[in-house]
Amino acid sequence: ISDASADVADERPSVIAHRGASAYAPENTLAAVDKAAELGIRWVENDVQRTKDGELVVIHDDNLKRTTDVEEIFPERAPWKVKDFTAAEIARLDAGSWFGPAYAGARVPTLEQYMDRVEGHHQKLLLEIKNPDLYPGIERQTLKVLSNEGWLDRQHVAGRLIVQSFSAASVRTVHDLKPAVKTGFLGTPSVAELAGYAAFTDQINPSYRSLSMGYVASVHAFTGPHGRPLEVFTWTLNDADTARRVAGYGVDGIITNTPDVVRDALSGA
Numbered sequence: 001i002s003d004a005s006a007d008v009a010d011e012r013p014s015v016i017a018h019r020g021a022s023a024y025a026p027e028n029t030l031a032a033v034d035k036a037a038e039l040g041i042r043w044v045e046n047d048v049q050r051t052k053d054g055e056l057v058v059i060h061d062d063n064l065k066r067t068t069d070v071e072e073i074f075p076e077r078a079p080w081k082v083k084d085f086t087a088a089e090i091a092r093l094d095a096g097s098w099f100g101p102a103y104a105g106a107r108v109p110t111l112e113q114y115m116d117r118v119e120g121h122h123q124k125l126l127l128e129i130k131n132p133d134l135y136p137g138i139e140r141q142t143l144k145v146l147s148n149e150g151w152l153d154r155q156h157v158a159g160r161l162i163v164q165s166f167s168a169a170s171v172r173t174v175h176d177l178k179p180a181v182k183t184g185f186l187g188t189p190s191v192a193e194l195a196g197y198a199a200f201t202d203q204i205n206p207s208y209r210s211l212s213m214g215y216v217a218s219v220h221a222f223t224g225p226h227g228r229p230l231e232v233f234t235w236t237l238n239d240a241d242t243a244r245r246v247a248g249y250g251v252d253g254i255i256t257n258t259p260d261v262v263r264d265a266l267s268g269a
């Protein structure tokens with residue numbers, strides 16, 4: 001059996017399009033996935049939350065105000081929380097015009113729609129479970145969607161999928177429910193805490209602002225749940241100089257709104 005992950009082998013460090021190529025297209029839309037693919041970027045990051053009627057959707061904020069026209073369409077529904085709207089209501093919203101007229105009519109995608117697009121481009125996915133405290137059971141539900149979409153088979157879990165969260169409890173739940181899935185914790189635990197994290201997460205993913213070469217080395221010294229050194233994917237940096245600097249720290253991935261800029265900086269272009 002050939003190793004299906006080989007054809008999607010990464011550059012080092014990996015370059016991950018944050019909310020899609022979100023400097024160039026509205027974040028967390030299918031257009032942002034397409035833009036990342038057009039730029040030749042293999043990884044996309046997204047944020048997953050849940051509607052009132054239990055549909056998983058891809059959006060960053062816990063409310064719909066900043067990235068849709070919800071105030072105009074549903075003026076009486078303040079504070080416009082994602083969890084207070086049905087999937088059908090959210091599907092009516094324009095999630096592109098705020099970014100620019102060229103994207104008028106872009107939608108907030110369901111997780112299924114998003115996965116289909118990522119799969120269509122043969123990309124890899126860094127999926128963030130956002131605000132899990134608002135959505136009890138979202139870890140099991142997310143894994144179910146991933147399974148239905150064929151993303152828990154061997155090739156995907158071998159190298160095309162990472163599930164991350166700022167909530168350590170959520171990351172641990174994902175690991176416990178599906179130990180084969182690679183996971184990431186968003187944050188900067190102390191070095192003394194890293195051994196505990198290494199029991200359930202494969203990555204420690206800090207803001208680049210809290211990063212040092214020493215910290216990256218400390219993380220790498222621990223072995224994760226799949227028997228490999230813990231990795232570091234850092235976020236969210238968008239300029240060539242910072243990309244070169246943190247690459248020099250030995251990070252494994254850079255999460256960026258401008259993946260083309262970071263990729264070119266790392267290749268010396």
Ligand code: G3P
Binds near residue numbers: 060186235
């Ligand atoms: O993937 C890292 C990054 O997305 C975490 O911050 O607020 O953009 O979700 P945020």
Ligand code: CA
Binds near residue numbers: 047
């Ligand atoms: Ca995110």
